[in-house]
Amino acid sequence: MKDGLLTDRQREVLRHRRQGLTQQQIADIIGTSKANVCTIEKSALENVRRARETLQFMYTLDARFLCEIPSGEDLLSVPDRIFREASGRGVKVRYDTIGLINRLRESLPEHLQSRFVKDAIQVYLNDDGEVYFE
Secondary structure (H helix, E strand, C coil): CCCCCHHHHHHHHHHHHHCCCCHHHHHHHHCHHHHHHHHHHHHHHHHHHHHHHHHHHHHHCCCCEEEECCCCHHHHHHHHCCCCCCCCCCCCCCCHHHHHHHHHHHHHHHEEECCECCCEEEEEEEECEEEEEE
């Protein structure tokens, strides 16, 4: 039975992985091979990634481009740049400095490396002060 984009088996594997179980331990529990658990987990994570991208697109429909954070930028300087750009447009950002950094880390972890922006990031802002990253 499917619920959303994940099958029951995919949800089960992800729950077990979140609990810290290895793929072999999960395979033993659900009665399959480690290779099959690996395939199930990989498919589930791909579905989650695609769902996130789709949601990100939907959220940014009412948002406007705010600025670009270039690669090499220190992550700690990003909030000041966003606050300054938003202020120039008369919009108050919904997050404080730490909240904004955490939101960025959660949204695009693959674009960050340690304290630095690895790949350029597009920043969008809607009139309610909600910030989105792409």
